[in-house]
Amino acid sequence: MNWKIIRKDVEALRKNLVEIRHDLHQNPELGFEETRTQGIVRMWLENHGYSPTDSAGTGLIADLNPRKDGPTIALRADMDALPMDEGGVLSYRSIIPGKAHACGHDGHTTILMGAAAILARHREAFAGNVRLLFQPAEEGVRGGGATVMVAQGALEGIDEVYGLHSWPGWPKGELRVAAGPVMAQVNTFDITVRGKGGHGSQPQVCRDPIVAASHLVSAIQTVVSRGLGFEGGAVVSVCSFQAGTTHNVIPDEAVLSGTIRTFDEATCERVLERLREVVRGTARSFGVQVELEIDSGFPVLSNDSACAEVVARIGKQVMGEGAVSAKDLPMAGGEDFAYYAQNRPSAFFFLGAQLEGEDTPVCHHPKFDFDDDLIPLGIELFLRIVADRLA
Ligand SMILES: [Zn+2]
Ligand SMILES: [Zn+2]
Incomplete structure (x- = not known):
């Protein structure tokens, strides 16, 4: 040539x-x-x-x-x-x-x-x-x-x-x-937090899903930082937070969505395991129901x-x-x-x-x-x- x-x-x-x-x-x-x-x-x-x-x-x-x-x-x-x-x-x-x-x-x-x-x-x-x-x-x-x-x-x-x-x-x-x-390997997740809605002035009779979901966002930050060692090798990002309609109604539900990036099977499993634990534990501490759905994407x-x-x-x-x-x-x-x-x-x-x-x-x-x-x-x-x- x-x-x-x-x-x-x-x-x-x-x-x-x-x-x-x-x-x-x-x-x-x-x-x-x-x-x-x-x-x-x-x-x-x-x-x-x-x-x-x-x-x-x-x-x-x-x-x-x-x-x-x-x-x-x-x-x-x-x-x-x-x-x-x-x-x-x-x-x-x-x-x-x-x-x-x-x-x-x-x-x-x-x-x-x-x-x-x-x-x-x-x-x-x-x-x-x-x-x-x-x-x-x-x-x-x-x-x-x-x-x-x-x-x-x-x-x-x-x-x-x-x-x-x-x-x-x-x-x-x-x-x-x-x-x-x-x-990276890509996994996406959706977390539905179901609480009990009500009047914004009466939180004591509600189970506020917004507060629970907010804590969940923070807790998810520890999946990598506390769940993996010094090499890390994973990314977990919450990219969507949907809840509520107006200023004085505590909603019934909040929905979080995000993405997980890993580079080997063992790290991927560890991250998913920690995510499940964090979601379960946070839900229990706020008395709300959560549903975690994980969709596996490209390897x-x-x-x-x-x-x-x-x-x-x-x-x-x-x-x-x-x-x-x-x-x-x-x-x-x-x-x-x-x-x-x-x-x-x-x-x-x-x-x-x-x-x-x-x-x-x-x-x-x-x-x-x-x-x-x-x-x-x-x-x-x-x-x-x-x-x-x-x-
Ligand atoms: Zn692209
Ligand atoms: Zn492209």
Whole structure:
């Protein structure tokens, strides 16, 4: 592969790809509803000589060399947006209220489209197949799109899987990857506290669920700080507290919701055990009923060490020796790429997007926007991974 020429080819595609990215940004679609996005990707792939097939409803799978002997490398992009309003003043900001591409999946999709176009021009150069996984619903709708794609056979015949995520919390120009756990296991919880409501002036005849739930919020802070040792390794956050309707009525009920992030099974079990104890004990001390519901989400995303090594080596070639590290990994976000990594040797890596001296909005912030400079970079990294594995 002549990387000078390929860089020029990628550069020539850039304007078109940025337009596509902005169009996707302007028309965000939620998990398992990505029909417009799917249509755009399908047409692009067909125009570049692929025969894509639907997967998980609104996703797509396409093979570069379906009948070729040799290994098959999968590249994955997520396509969905978040159920939130977009802030900011972008000319291509979301035109759909309550939906926004605030995690950069518009950018990831565009990167894989660009890689697909260049790969198609060099399909003879590879000693194997490349499978493109355009995945719906990464943001946790109904268990995520990856489980469905895996269940529908997306990984059949696949040897390794690679994926990337832009990360504005880390400096632009950096690539971060690690062997082993890189993202957390996610559990969510809902706690319903049932007391006895009444007049705000008569607490003595009530069982105030607001006070009980408030203590519960504080007590939950000890699940990690007192429940785990000096290494910690877990996050427990209460992110929603719903109770009451007006200033003089003690309600019957308060509802707390939150999230738990852990990086191994034993810590996860310990945290859940402590959470159950704390909830039970606090409820008893306030004479209220509680119901604790725990929903398990994505598992730990654990990179294969050989695949992570490939990404690190190629990252250093493209971005420089000092640009690649495993700093701040694992991080406590969750990712359904974990399901690919559970089934095949895989590596998931991060491209920094924080601008020096600026307060670059992070993922899921209403003013977040994907950095278009990552499009050519992401394409080149994917192409070089493929060239390395299918040399
Ligand atoms: Zn996200
Ligand atoms: Zn994301």
